[in-house]
Amino acid sequence: MKINWFPGHMAKALRMMQEEVKNVSTIIYVLDSRAPFSCINPSFLKVIGNKPIVYVLNKCDMVNSDELKMWQKEIAKKDNCKVLVMNATESGASKKIELAIKDLMQERIDRYLEKGAKITLKAMILGVPNSGKSTLANNLNGKAKAITGDRAGVTKSKQWIKVGKYLEVLDTPGTLWPNLENNETALNLAFIGSIKEEVLDKNDLALALVDKLIKLDSESLTARYGEVIGETALETLDNIANVKAFKLKGGDIDYDRVCAFVLNDYKKGKLTTKILDKLECVKCF
Numbered sequence: 001m002k003i004n005w006f007p008g009h010m011a012k013a014l015r016m017m018q019e020e021v022k023n024v025s026t027i028i029y030v031l032d033s034r035a036p037f038s039c040i041n042p043s044f045l046k047v048i049g050n051k052p053i054v055y056v057l058n059k060c061d062m063v064n065s066d067e068l069k070m071w072q073k074e075i076a077k078k079d080n081c082k083v084l085v086m087n088a089t090e091s092g093a094s095k096k097i098e099l100a101i102k103d104l105m106q107e108r109i110d111r112y113l114e115k116g117a118k119i120t121l122k123a124m125i126l127g128v129p130n131s132g133k134s135t136l137a138n139n140l141n142g143k144a145k146a147i148t149g150d151r152a153g154v155t156k157s158k159q160w161i162k163v164g165k166y167l168e169v170l171d172t173p174g175t176l177w178p179n180l181e182n183n184e185t186a187l188n189l190a191f192i193g194s195i196k197e198e199v200l201d202k203n204d205l206a207l208a209l210v211d212k213l214i215k216l217d218s219e220s221l222t223a224r225y226g227e228v229i230g231e232t233a234l235e236t237l238d239n240i241a242n243v244k245a246f247k248l249k250g251g252d253i254d255y256d257r258v259c260a261f262v263l264n265d266y267k268k269g270k271l272t273t274k275i276l277d278k279l280e281c282v283k284c285f
């Protein structure tokens with residue numbers, strides 16, 4: 001299955017970010033913990049330049065915490081960055097972002113203080129669609145200022161949000177990149193809800209998800225559906241449909257229903273808690 005989704009509003013959003021980044025000192029890079037590497041957008045490289053980055057491994061509640069700690073440790077080996085593990089829906093969770101930004105900017109803050117000048121730190125939140133950027137912005141602000149939603153494409157324009165006296169953050173629309181050459185990355189982005197559903201073939205996607213889970217964590221399938229693992233992903237889907245009694249009138253398998261069901265189970269965190277990307281990918285960004 002070939003997946004690509006780079007509509008005009010994303011190109012426009014990237015241009016806006018490139019313009020606005022001149023005004024910010026730090027980047028808050030939100031990654032979905034279920035597939036952190038797949039969330040690394042090569043188009044952001046130009047936006048980020050050499051600014052310090054606070055990586056946020058968000059949605060930490062959806063993955064195995066020991067595995068996530070290894071990712072945190074590995075990413076933290078990069079220069080000029082902090083790596084935080086977070087559940088942005090938990091109130092107060094984002095306090096550590098303020099601390100991390102202050103830490104990264106301490107030298108500059110000290111310089112300003114020496115001169116007796118006031119400083120407002122500005123940070124830009126970046127991430128692929130649905131990674132939790134707006135939820136995080138609201139968490140930082142303490143109020144629901146930015147609109148959020150459980151699908152791609154909810155934030156349409158830039159939103160500056162005040163955080164306490166000294167920090168302002170810019171929420172941005174989630175963006176992907178023009179050619180998702182790596183099909184595994186594209187699939188992972190689709191599984192985690194970063195790609196608009198309307199451009200996806202749900203049945204192909206469910207088949208790819210089952211195929212991935214058989215290899216990555218087959219126990220997650222048996223734990224949820226019983227002894228369903230077959231010779232192939234398709235046979236496994238058939239078995240799941242049989243267990244759930246998802247049949248059409250004549251007795252044929254209702255593929256639309258079983259595929260939507262499995263995709264939704266993954267989306268809601270009812271299947272694996274394993275991270276979809278391989279840890280060695282950290283070396284590639």
Ligand SMILES: Nc1nc2c(ncn2[C@@H]2O[C@H](COP(=O)(O)OP(=O)(O)O)[C@@H](O)[C@H]2O)c(=O)[nH]1
Binds near residue numbers: 086131
């Ligand atoms: N389980 C879980 N859900 C989250 C977390 N952060 C955000 N979400 C949910 O993910 C969906 C997308 O969030 P949103 O902030 O709109 O993402 P954005 O597109 O990056 O701005 C919403 O349904 C949020 O409630 C988190 O840490 N854990």
Ligand SMILES: [Mg+2]
Binds near residue numbers: 133135148154155172
């Ligand atoms: Mg948003």
